[in-house]
Amino acid sequence: xxxxxxxxxxxIVGKTAPVAAEPHIPAEESLCPVVSxxxxxxxxKHLVVDASPKALAVKPGQFFxxxxxxxxxxxxxxxxxxxxxxxxxxxxxIEFLYKCVGRGTYGLAQLKHGDDLNMVGPLGVGFTVDPSWxxxxxxxxxxxxxxxAPISQLxxxxxxxxxxxxxxxxxxxxxxxxxxAKVGDVIAVLDTDGSSAVENVEVILTRLIxxxxxxxxxxxxxxxxxxxxxxxxxxxxxxxxVAMEQVMACGLGPCYVCxxxxxxxxxxxxxxxxxxxxxxxxxEAVGW
Amino acid sequence: MVDMRVKLGSVTLANPIxxxxxxxxxxxxxxxxxxxxxxxxxKTVSREFRAGNPPPRVSEVEGGMINxxxxxxxxxxxxxxxxxxxxxxxxxxxxxxxxxxxxxxxxAMARDVSRSEIDVLEVNISCPTRDxxxxxxxxxxxxxxxVMRLIRQTTDKPIWCKLSPNAGDVVAVGKAAEAAGADALxxxxxxxxxxxxxxxxxxxxxxxxxxxxxPGIKPIIVRMVYQCSKAVKIPIIGCGGIVKVEDVVEYMLAxxxxxxxxxxxxxxxxxxxxxxxxxxxxxxxxxFARVADLTGAMIDEPPRETYAAAAxxxx
Numbered sequence: 255x256x257x258x259x260x261x262x263x264x265x266i267v268g269k270t271a272p273v274a275a276e277p278h279i280p281a282e283e284s285l286c287p288v289v290s291x292x293x294x295x296x297x298x299k300h301l302v303v304d305a306s307p308k309a310l311a312v313k314p315g316q317f318f319x320x321x322x323x324x325x326x327x328x329x330x331x332x333x334x335x336x337x338x339x340x341x342x343x344x345x346x347x348i349e350f351l352y353k354c355v356g357r358g359t360y361g362l363a364q365l366k367h368g369d370d371l372n373m374v375g376p377l378g379v380g381f382t383v384d385p386s387w388x389x390x391x392x393x394x395x396x397x398x399x400x401x402x403a404p405i406s407q408l409x410x411x412x413x414x415x416x417x418x419x420x421x422x423x424x425x426x427x428x429x430x431x432x433x434x435a436k437v438g439d440v441i442a443v444l445d446t447d448g449s450s451a452v453e454n455v456e457v458i459l460t461r462l463i464x465x466x467x468x469x470x471x472x473x474x475x476x477x478x479x480x481x482x483x484x485x486x487x488x489x490x491x492x493x494x495x496v497a498m499e500q501v502m503a504c505g506l507g508p509c510y511v512c513x514x515x516x517x518x519x520x521x522x523x524x525x526x527x528x529x530x531x532x533x534x535x536x537x538e539a540v541g542w
Numbered sequence: 543m544v545d546m547r548v549k550l551g552s553v554t555l556a557n558p559i560x561x562x563x564x565x566x567x568x569x570x571x572x573x574x575x576x577x578x579x580x581x582x583x584x585k586t587v588s589r590e591f592r593a594g595n596p597p598p599r600v601s602e603v604e605g606g607m608i609n610x611x612x613x614x615x616x617x618x619x620x621x622x623x624x625x626x627x628x629x630x631x632x633x634x635x636x637x638x639x640x641x642x643x644x645x646x647x648x649x650a651m652a653r654d655v656s657r658s659e660i661d662v663l664e665v666n667i668s669c670p671t672r673d674x675x676x677x678x679x680x681x682x683x684x685x686x687x688x689v690m691r692l693i694r695q696t697t698d699k700p701i702w703c704k705l706s707p708n709a710g711d712v713v714a715v716g717k718a719a720e721a722a723g724a725d726a727l728x729x730x731x732x733x734x735x736x737x738x739x740x741x742x743x744x745x746x747x748x749x750x751x752x753x754x755x756x757p758g759i760k761p762i763i764v765r766m767v768y769q770c771s772k773a774v775k776i777p778i779i780g781c782g783g784i785v786k787v788e789d790v791v792e793y794m795l796a797x798x799x800x801x802x803x804x805x806x807x808x809x810x811x812x813x814x815x816x817x818x819x820x821x822x823x824x825x826x827x828x829x830f831a832r833v834a835d836l837t838g839a840m841i842d843e844p845p846r847e848t849y850a851a852a853a854x855x856x857x
Contacts, residue, residue: 331809
């Protein structure tokens with residue numbers, strides 16, 4: 255079910271080329287054909303699209319604002335932001351891994367092979383790595399793991415070791431374990447056996463620090479794990495980054511809908527997740 | 543070739559398509575060429591820093607969205623020192639937008655902002671959500687007249703008065719703005735609304751009430767544009783729920799000289815440019831050499847006699 259917007263002139267993958275615009279315009283509205291779209295478990299879907307050249311320039315941690323089809327008799331009137339799970343430059347494809355939780359994602363879940371997905375992006379500030387680092391730790395839970403996959407890949411591509419601590423309710427929801435396994439060590443922690451407890455994750459982090467395998471921290475998807483990583487990172491002077499989410503409208507900056515609270519030198523301030531993030535300094539994030 | 547220029551008093555725009563204040567910033571240069579727009583319209587600035595309203599700040603509704611952002615701003619000093627120069631990297635005229643809580647501060651804001659390189663001053667006396675009771679100057683003709691007259695005496699810049707659809711008699715407010723010396727009317731701001739979460743029984747918007755915008759409100763605002771255009775001589779800028787070329791045509795037929803577009807920027811950011819191109823094609827196809835000829839061109843006949851109309855062919 256190709257979803258046609260009211261009025262737009264998006265880049266249509268495989269059909270037309272945009273008129274060369276004089277100013278540098280890094281993002282665009284594009285119609286990207288769905289290559290595959292499969293359930294990976296009872297709640298998560300894996301979506302692969304053919305991407306436009308601008309979309310393919312997406313960096314780990316950046317996102318697209320997606321125009322989702324409606325799952326019901328109504329209409330979806332706002333886009334839904336979605337971070338990228340995998341960037342396949344060779345096949346010119348972008349992959350998303352998302353959890354079906356509301357009208358937007360259930361609508362998105364209806365897209366079938368060959369349908370066009372209207373995407374605006376790439377948007378936002380992504381993760382960064384310092385080439386001098388030898389080993390990083392990524393800690394994610396649930397759908398946050400999808401966001402952390404590209405940064406792990408980027409680190410590995412730069413010869414940086416990765417330890418991925420994947421937190422989930424049960425083994426079924428340890429997302430992308432095989433993808434992380436290709437780029438580093440995987441430690442799965444679960445609610446079912448109690449290993450996901452914050453105290454246990456702290457023991458793992460502390461051990462990695464002692465082993466000299468924690469030059470930087472990355473996290474996404476859990477406020478409890480964010481607070482833990484922030485505390486441990488501060489105690490040991492380890493730099494860190496967190497990818498955050500918030501209800502969003504334009505995704506581009508002007509509307510100031512997607513603000514979150516940050517704290518610098520004891521002073522609170524609001525920042526827009528869409529353009530000042532979604533990746534922020536770990537120590538400045540207040541959490542949610 | 544269609545002449546896409548429109549004249550709003552002393553200001554001529556290359557085309558009638560502008561973004562609506564609050565839905566636009568130079569951040570949009572991420573996805574479109576801003577130099578193609580009829581004008582650039584800055585987010586409303588007030589004197590002091592404002593954090594804005596508590597999230598959630600937006601929610602979908604059928605026909606559009608409801609929002610309560612609360613006019614966050616870094617304040618007038620930052621606007622003048624950073625934002626105006628940032629906008630001036632682009633060629634279209636710059637419309638600055640101001641807000642204040644007192645008539646005296648509105649006057650001072652108008653004076654201070656007018657010293658910058660802005661080309662037009664939009665006076666936002668109608669934000670429905672910064673005061674949770676939904677109040678503002680534009681709800682009353684007398685208040686509107688008083689604030690607009692002081693601003694008129696303060697600045698030589700063209701002043702556009704942004705009206706509120708929440709006023710009981712929007713035409714009277716528009717006439718008051720004209721009498722006070724406004725150069726154009728922007729019709730209009732959002733419609734105050736309330737959305738309740740049926741799971742939690744709480745308001746969906748953090749600030750309880752929010753402003754309704756999007757295609758669902760368009761017929762209401764088109765009607766207001768029509769009514770205002772019959773009552774005032776100054777140009778009118780239509781603003782509310784435009785998502786396609788025909789919506790622009792409709793606003794112009796009702797009496798608007800130009801339009802502002804907000805919601806569509808969120809839905810289809812490339813839509814602003816698509817509408818500019820589509821409007822030119824529409825005019826060419828329909829034989830209009832000048833887009834400005836659409837303004838007020840609605841055929842306005844008295845209603846037919848009921849029995850004659852009921853006996854007429856459909857269409």
